[in-house]
Amino acid sequence: MMRRTALSLFLLWALLPSAALAEQAAPATKPSEARPSERPEPLWALDAAPTRPAGSWSVGVFAPLRYAFTDAVEVEVHPLLSLVAPTALVRVAHLKGPGLALTGEYGLSVPTFGLSLTRGYLFPSGEETGKLGWYAIPRAGLVASVAAGAEAQLTGRADLAVGIPVAGETTVRSLDSFLAPLDLLAAPMLRGFRTHVGAGYDRALLPWLRVRTSVDGYLVGAQPEGDARSSPLFLSAHVGLDLRVGRHGRFTLGGIWWNWDQFRTEVRTGPDGYAERRRVRSNDFLPTLDFIWAG
Amino acid sequence: MRIAGWSAPPWVAVSMVALPLVVLLGSCELPADRLEFEREPVPVWRASTLKAAPEAPASLKVMAWNIKYGAGRIDFWFDFWGDRVQLTEEEVATHMAAIYRLIDEYDPDVLITSEIEVNSRRSAYFDMVQGILEHTRLNYAAYVSTWDSRYIPQEGLGRMDLGNAIFSKYPITHAERIRQEDRTDQPPHVGYFYIHRAVGRAVIDVGGREVAAYAVHTEAYDQDGTKQKHIAQIHELVKAETLPFVLGGDFNELPPLCDERVPGDCDGVLQLSGFNDERESSKGTDYEQPPYTPHVMRPFFDGLAPSITLERYGRTRESQQRYFSHTVLGPDRVSDIDGKPGFWNRTLDYLFVRKEDGWVDGSTAVLQKPGDLGIQSDPMRLSDHAPTVGTWRLAP
Numbered sequence: 142m143m144r145r146t147a148l149s150l151f152l153l154w155a156l157l158p159s160a161a162l163a164e165q166a167a168p169a170t171k172p173s174e175a176r177p178s179e180r181p182e183p184l185w186a187l188d189a190a191p192t193r194p195a196g197s198w199s200v201g202v203f204a205p206l207r208y209a210f211t212d213a214v215e216v217e218v219h220p221l222l223s224l225v226a227p228t229a230l231v232r233v234a235h236l237k238g239p240g241l242a243l244t245g246e247y248g249l250s251v252p253t254f255g256l257s258l259t260r261g262y263l264f265p266s267g268e269e270t271g272k273l274g275w276y277a278i279p280r281a282g283l284v285a286s287v288a289a290g291a292e293a294q295l296t297g298r299a300d301l302a303v304g305i306p307v308a309g310e311t312t313v314r315s316l317d318s319f320l321a322p323l324d325l326l327a328a329p330m331l332r333g334f335r336t337h338v339g340a341g342y343d344r345a346l347l348p349w350l351r352v353r354t355s356v357d358g359y360l361v362g363a364q365p366e367g368d369a370r371s372s373p374l375f376l377s378a379h380v381g382l383d384l385r386v387g388r389h390g391r392f393t394l395g396g397i398w399w400n401w402d403q404f405r406t407e408v409r410t411g412p413d414g415y416a417e418r419r420r421v422r423s424n425d426f427l428p429t430l431d432f433i434w435a436g
Numbered sequence: 437m438r439i440a441g442w443s444a445p446p447w448v449a450v451s452m453v454a455l456p457l458v459v460l461l462g463s464c465e466l467p468a469d470r471l472e473f474e475r476e477p478v479p480v481w482r483a484s485t486l487k488a489a490p491e492a493p494a495s496l497k498v499m500a501w502n503i504k505y506g507a508g509r510i511d512f513w514f515d516f517w518g519d520r521v522q523l524t525e526e527e528v529a530t531h532m533a534a535i536y537r538l539i540d541e542y543d544p545d546v547l548i549t550s551e552i553e554v555n556s557r558r559s560a561y562f563d564m565v566q567g568i569l570e571h572t573r574l575n576y577a578a579y580v581s582t583w584d585s586r587y588i589p590q591e592g593l594g595r596m597d598l599g600n601a602i603f604s605k606y607p608i609t610h611a612e613r614i615r616q617e618d619r620t621d622q623p624p625h626v627g628y629f630y631i632h633r634a635v636g637r638a639v640i641d642v643g644g645r646e647v648a649a650y651a652v653h654t655e656a657y658d659q660d661g662t663k664q665k666h667i668a669q670i671h672e673l674v675k676a677e678t679l680p681f682v683l684g685g686d687f688n689e690l691p692p693l694c695d696e697r698v699p700g701d702c703d704g705v706l707q708l709s710g711f712n713d714e715r716e717s718s719k720g721t722d723y724e725q726p727p728y729t730p731h732v733m734r735p736f737f738d739g740l741a742p743s744i745t746l747e748r749y750g751r752t753r754e755s756q757q758r759y760f761s762h763t764v765l766g767p768d769r770v771s772d773i774d775g776k777p778g779f780w781n782r783t784l785d786y787l788f789v790r791k792e793d794g795w796v797d798g799s800t801a802v803l804q805k806p807g808d809l810g811i812q813s814d815p816m817r818l819s820d821h822a823p824t825v826g827t828w829r830l831a832p
Contacts, residue, residue, distance in 0.1 A: 264591075265522075265592050267513055267518075269520075270520055270521055314522055316592075317594050319467065319586050319587035367525060367526060368524065369525055404555065404557070404595055406555050406597075410479065413482070415481055416479030418566070
């Protein structure tokens with residue numbers, strides 16, 4: 142039961158990149174100062190570069206807790222999952238101007254304990270084949286957002302995460318799982334590194350409704366020596382909606398498409414009438430869903 | 437509401453997200469193939485270069501072999517002699533090269549394999565069907581998948597595509613798989629990802645004459661009588677066969693030298709349990725060896741021509757051990773029970789043909805060691821099963 146609970150928590154954490162492209166949340170505008178005749182401010186763009194004013198905070202069911210210590214520095218942690226896989230991210234505003242923002246994201250995670258809870262499921266549990274060493278996963282990246290018309294913005298991002306062995310021996314092989322986010326999560330540890338570039342566009346359609354889209358590409362290291370090799374390229378595209386709920390909440394709903402190489406093959410009939418097996422990339426669709434409170 | 441100057445009801449915005457989701461959902465690969473059919477055709481594979489075969493032969497050399505997915509004598513975790521889960525590319529390639537050599541040393545016209553994989557993570561995604569076609573004198577193959585899962589969340593097994601295969605030097609004109617019952621003693625979520633057994637049947641054109649070949653591999657670990665149902669179904673299938681046929685494979689059952697249902701009938705005649713490759717740690721697990729029920733094999737020995745008759749097996753271990761075809765314990769390990777290195781310790785693999793066909797005298801054997809029927813390879817190092825062979829005499 143304990144292992145299943147811990148496994149569930151870990152999978153929850155692993156799905157965060159897809160379930161919560163709503164990683165950041167913006168506080169809803171306080172309506173108290175608005176005159177009845179005035180149009181309420183639209184929801185702020187999620188997953189964008191600008192840091193929030195000092196004292197602002199947000200947290201979601203899946204999204205991590207983010208707190209702005211100053212106007213230029215935010216810290217992000219996931220309170221529950223950090224119990225098994227400590228992860229923290231610092232966002233530093235390097236440039237903050239009208240219509241343009243450039244923010245650095247610097248993080249560190251230590252996922253070994255969380256991954257080790259999945260031994261027997263995602264990893265072997267054997268004495269020899271199930272060893273998972275301790276790794277530190279530093280991550281650094283930049284996010285830039287520019288205004289793209291009224292209530293709309295374009296955001297670009299790039300980041301790199303590497304796995305640094307700290308202690309212990311690792312004998313588990315690559316993950317080669319059934320979920321692209323899981324493989325990407327484990328890639329710095331088991332495949333050396335993960336790089337990412339992405340671009341997004343979001344726009345307020347109504348004061349209470351915002352639409353977001355993004356496309357992302359990832360490159361990871363090769364599987365360990367001796368293992369079969371898959372393509373290191375992962376692609377994704379996301380479409381989502383944010384719906385205001387009350388003064389401080391928003392509901393995010395969307396879907397993300399993943400295109401990646403999970404060693405899938407297809408059998409086709411060749412011109413001679415006999416079967417042929419060909420490797421194809423996998424296409425997966427995952428829903429994205431979250432509820433975010435902000436203040 | 438207005439969206440970019442276009443007035444539309446709110447549900448339109450939701451639909452803009454929901455509709456693509458529905459379309460994309462259709463392109464997803466399901467977690468596992470439940471093999472929801474009773475009987476369906478399967479594709480036929482061909483070697484890229486065809487090798488010459490004797491025209492209109494009066495007999496066919498046949499081999500049935502469980503090749504343990506190219507793992508050789510590497511100890512996987514469910515056998516309790518090791519904890520390996522995965523092979524490297526080099527290990528699979530090396531083992532398969534040795535398997536090709538032994539196949540070519542015997543040079544069967546028809547090869548029936550079980551535990552052959554085509555795209556499984558544990559065997560480095562090696563396509564063993566195409567490998568055998570490209571590296572032996574066999575020309576055609578029918579692959580019957582019985583375990584097709586995108587990801588098995590147990591010990592990191594991952595992707596799996598395993599089954600039975602029938603290879604032939606002669607054209608396979610039709611191939612099909614026939615579904616067998618699933619176990620009923622597993623939780624639903626385990627059963628979903630588990631093996632779904634099926635019998636493979638291929639029709640082969642042997643110089644203008646059609647014959648059939650069956651590949652079987654029954655359940656090994658059930659506690660609910662599933663294996664016995666599999667064996668009964670196989671018998672019904674071949675009883676209804678109208679073509680001359682060969683039936684081969686891993687039945688996971690002992691020869692019917694006695695009736696275990698009769699108290700004391702097997703004492704001193706046939707060992708039913710306590711084999712020297714069993715480990716105490718396997719007891720009470722999902723991979724504990726269930727009791728053998730050799731009586732269920734009786735109809736095959738009564739109604740068909742087995743490659744090894746009950747008379748040849750004999751009623752002593754000394755006479756039977758020459759035909760043993762399975763052991764989990766490799767030659768480099770020593771038994772906890774008798775302190776001896778591993779060697780074949782029971783018969784689980786069989787070949788049967790119609791009585792009116794029969795076998796060429798002196799041609800049937802179990803290839804246990806170098807020198808058997810002239811082979812040079814050591815089958816003990818290539819799999820946990822030995823090949824069962826014979827020359828099938830086709831009645832005029």
